[in-house]
Amino acid sequence: xxxxxxxxxxxxxxxxxxxxxxxxxxxxxxxxxxxxxxxxxxxxxxxxxxxxxxxxxxxxxxxxxxxxxx
Numbered sequence: 196x197x198x199x200x201x202x203x204x205x206x207x208x209x210x211x212x213x214x215x216x217x218x219x220x221x222x223x224x225x226x227x228x229x230x231x232x233x234x235x236x237x238x239x240x241x242x243x244x245x246x247x248x249x250x251x252x253x254x255x256x257x258x259x260x261x262x263x264x265x
Contacts (some may be wrong), residue, residue: 196237196245199233199236199237200233200237202233203230203233203237206226206229206230206233207230209226210223210226210227216238225256
């Protein structure tokens with residue numbers, strides 16, 4: 196995921212340079228969409244990771260409670 200974040204930063208720098216229109220008028224909107232998609236992927240990754248960490252804590256807590264029952 197670190198590489199996606201770096202790619203997004205690099206694409207941001209390319210967009211900020213402002214010379215994409217000289218190459219092709221379609222590049223700017225295309226790169227903007229790619230950055231949006233990368234942001235969406237990174238957001239989903241972080242959300243799923245947080246969810247997994249929280250469920251792991253809950254499961255460990257339940258296992259501890261069950262071990263006391265034995």
